[in-house]
Amino acid sequence: MSVRELVVLGTASQVPTRRRNHNGYLLRWDGQGLLFDPGEGTQRQMLRAGVAAHDIDRLCVTHFHGDHALGLAGVIQRINLDRVPHQVTAHYPASGQHFYERLAHATAYRETVAVATVPVAGDGLVTLAETPAYTLAAHRLSHPVEAYGYRLTEPDGRTMLPDLLAAHGIAGPDVGRLQREGELRGVRAEDVSRVRRGQRFAFVMDTRLCAGVAVLAEGCDLLVIESTFLDADEAMAADFGHLTAGQAGAAARDAGVRHLVLTHFSQRYDDPAAFGREARAAGFTGTLTVAADLTRVPLPRRA
Numbered sequence: 001m002s003v004r005e006l007v008v009l010g011t012a013s014q015v016p017t018r019r020r021n022h023n024g025y026l027l028r029w030d031g032q033g034l035l036f037d038p039g040e041g042t043q044r045q046m047l048r049a050g051v052a053a054h055d056i057d058r059l060c061v062t063h064f065h066g067d068h069a070l071g072l073a074g075v076i077q078r079i080n081l082d083r084v085p086h087q088v089t090a091h092y093p094a095s096g097q098h099f100y101e102r103l104a105h106a107t108a109y110r111e112t113v114a115v116a117t118v119p120v121a122g123d124g125l126v127t128l129a130e131t132p133a134y135t136l137a138a139h140r141l142s143h144p145v146e147a148y149g150y151r152l153t154e155p156d157g158r159t160m161l162p163d164l165l166a167a168h169g170i171a172g173p174d175v176g177r178l179q180r181e182g183e184l185r186g187v188r189a190e191d192v193s194r195v196r197r198g199q200r201f202a203f204v205m206d207t208r209l210c211a212g213v214a215v216l217a218e219g220c221d222l223l224v225i226e227s228t229f230l231d232a233d234e235a236m237a238a239d240f241g242h243l244t245a246g247q248a249g250a251a252a253r254d255a256g257v258r259h260l261v262l263t264h265f266s267q268r269y270d271d272p273a274a275f276g277r278e279a280r281a282a283g284f285t286g287t288l289t290v291a292a293d294l295t296r297v298p299l300p301r302r303a
Contacts, residue, residue: 009045042071061092063147064099073106094119141207143241154198164192217255226264249279
């Protein structure tokens with residue numbers, strides 16, 4: 001049975017707190033695992049969440065600030081220690097190549113796994129990988145250091161309609177044959193089905209409001225987005241290259257997001273619920289999660 005869920009490993013910004021670890025987010029997608037922004041302490045959070053190195057197929061780093069990347073060294077070493085048998089690929093801003101190399105070889109260890117690297121560069125929506133299950137792309141964001149957000153898109157499929165199948169006398173194994181071959185006895189698959197829109201996921205971390213936020217979030221079933229500040233500190237958010245909860249909520253509203261996950265909270269605030277209230281006040285009416293460490297968020301059922 002396929003599993004699609006987000007496992008939240010950490011939700012703090014800049015520094016960990018007593019209740020929040022540095023960043024870390026694992027997206028499970030039909031047997032594949034994409035680990036986003038592994039901050040310090042990610043290995044321990046993985047243990048607490050029941051996540052193993054074998055669950056990781058891709059490492060996706062938005063930018064090379066410590067709270068988003070310091071855990072990369074330990075995770076890569078754990079991948080090697082556990083001798084992960086499948087290909088693991090790392091994505092990160094190409095401008096931070098020297099940071100990646102330092103982290104990947106921060107200390108001595110026995111390299112048993114060759115982690116492939118596909119860095120991100122350029123403007124617009126940049127395709128990084130195309131698999132049967134999804135296309136992974138990235139878009140530049142606006143932060144004091146170069147940063148990219150990520151978007152995963154499932155190919156569209158088709159849902160077979162029983163009434164139309166029956167009207168054309170197609171039943172049993174012939175349904176599968178029609179799906180595989182696209183035509184059977186003069187009946188086309190599109191004659192007895194409707195388009196099933198592929199699911200969409202986006203991961204948007206440290207950024208001001210910019211075109212990239214809108215592009216990445218557009219039509220997402222699940223959007224994970226930073227909301228470092230509350231709206232009263234909007235000027236500070238802009239200065240440091242971050243979003244407020246209200247800005248994140250408005251971006252999700254405008255993009256037609258179905259499930260919004262707010263995260264990356266400044267330690268200056270004591271009431272996590274305030275982030276949710278401000279996202280709602282901005283007009284977001286979909287499903288809303290104010291993330292806590294070790295939260296598990298399933299992708300919503302297909303619309």
